[in-house]
Amino acid sequence: xxxxxxxxxxxxxxxxxxxxxxxxxxxxxxxxxxxxxxxxxxxxxxxxxxxxxxxxxxxxxxxxxxxxxxxxxxxxxxxxxxxxxxxxxxxxxxxxxxxxxxxxxxxxxxxxxxxxxxxxxxxxxxxxxxxxxxxxxxxxxxxxxxxxxxxxxxxxxxxxxxxxxxxxxxxxxxxxxxxxxxxxxxxxxxxxxxxxxxxxxxxxxxxxxxxxxxxxxxxxxxxxxxxxxxxxxxxxxxxxxxxxxxxxxxxxxxx
Amino acid sequence: xxxxxxxxxxxxxxxxxxxxxxxxxxxxxxxxxxxxxxxxxxxxxxxxxxxxxxxxxxxxxxxxxxxxxxxxxxxxxxxxxxxxxxxxxxxxxxxxxxxxxxxxxxxxxxxxxxxxx
Numbered sequence: 099x100x101x102x103x104x105x106x107x108x109x110x111x112x113x114x115x116x117x118x119x120x121x122x123x124x125x126x127x128x129x130x131x132x133x134x135x136x137x138x139x140x141x142x143x144x145x146x147x148x149x150x151x152x153x154x155x156x157x158x159x160x161x162x163x164x165x166x167x168x169x170x171x172x173x174x175x176x177x178x179x180x181x182x183x184x185x186x187x188x189x190x191x192x193x194x195x196x197x198x199x200x201x202x203x204x205x206x207x208x209x210x211x212x213x214x215x216x217x218x219x220x221x222x223x224x225x226x227x228x229x230x231x232x233x234x235x236x237x238x239x240x241x242x243x244x245x246x247x248x249x250x251x252x253x254x255x256x257x258x259x260x261x262x263x264x265x266x267x268x269x270x271x272x273x274x275x276x277x278x279x280x281x282x283x284x285x286x287x288x289x290x291x292x293x294x295x296x297x298x299x300x301x302x303x304x305x306x307x308x309x310x311x312x313x314x315x316x317x318x319x320x321x322x323x324x325x326x327x328x329x330x331x332x333x334x335x336x337x338x339x340x341x342x343x344x345x346x347x348x349x350x351x352x353x
Numbered sequence: 354x355x356x357x358x359x360x361x362x363x364x365x366x367x368x369x370x371x372x373x374x375x376x377x378x379x380x381x382x383x384x385x386x387x388x389x390x391x392x393x394x395x396x397x398x399x400x401x402x403x404x405x406x407x408x409x410x411x412x413x414x415x416x417x418x419x420x421x422x423x424x425x426x427x428x429x430x431x432x433x434x435x436x437x438x439x440x441x442x443x444x445x446x447x448x449x450x451x452x453x454x455x456x457x458x459x460x461x462x463x464x465x466x467x468x469x470x
Contacts, residue, residue, distance in 0.1 A: 137451070137452045140456075141455075144459075158361050161361075162365060162368070165365050165366075165368075166369050166372060167372065168368070168372040170404075171371065172368075174404075174407050175368065177411045182355055182356075185360050185367070186367075188364060189371055191407060193371045193374075194407070195400075195403055195407055196371065196372060197375065197396070197400040198400035199372070199376045200375050200379065201397060202376065203375070203376055203378040204378075204387055204388055206379075206380055207379045207380045207384070207387065218377070218381075219373065219377055222373070222377035222380050223372065223373045223376055223377070276463075276468075279467045280467070282433075282462060285408055285411040286437060286438065286441055286455060286462065288407070288408055289404075289408050289412075289438055289458070290441055290445060290451045290452075290455040290458065291451060292401060292404040292405060293442050293446065293454065294449075294451060295401040296401070300398055301398060304398040304401050304405075305402070305405055307402070308401070308403075308409070309409045311406070312405065312406040313409055313413060316409075316410040316413070323410070324407060327402065327405070327406035327409070328399065328402045328403045328406050330402070331398065331402025331403075331405065331406065332395050332399050332402050335398035335402070336391060336395055336398075339394045339398075342389075342391060342394060
């Protein structure tokens, strides 16, 4: 992480959308996002197949893909839909599953502080793992120029690849021979995403506590077991984590 | 699955709102409300706890029935959901590739489950 002053340089350039520096940054962002797209497309196809196989209508599947635009939320909600869980319970579960993005938003906040609200919200909505990694890598290389254009270049190709691969999965699902049991692919897709987060003692403590409570409370009404498991996992992680210093050494101080 | 068109529309709308809310959370909050200390630690590990809390019951969903039908060890070893999840975790951790892990998990699930001869 760098001091905020470094990255302001791009702002001296004109705000016109067609400015060459902005276009170059946009193209650079799009190019930098390309290597990550094939793997993400696999997730898109799997999500599309799982949605249709679990019985979602075409309009619902497309709505999930284009309006929700969150593989995590979609994959988390699918097994719950199969057991006819209440809508608000599912929304709450999706909010928990998407906590990763709250962490990301803290990383994004200093890059978007001076951007107009509409563009800021749109950029936030589209910024998922791949584009954020593009921004972080560019930041690690040196001063950022036109970082919002860079980010949105990555966002655009990522969104296009996600939607196209999901639609491919939706179309493919009707050709595949198997039925609702393929809905389990959603769980596997979510799990593959989760495993790399298992790093360090606090993470393992969170995992063990969360899984134990989730299994013990699997039969509790209103998915209370799930919510208790999240609390147990966070508590276990905090218990194992070293006590933070009074003045946080990280980059997130007021500036 | 028994949802009305209204419920499905509501679900999609609320999921989109939740997604936007999560992705813009700290961008919309003032600078001095950025997470630090214990809050930052809790936030760092909450995603893992939440995802595993959702995943774990799905992985073991069919174990109780299998344990009654067959012997316990045999049931644990041949349960498609559990076995594919374990294979997935093992492959992700050895290859450090989520993609290979996912593909290995899917293959294991299909071979032990729907495609078992």
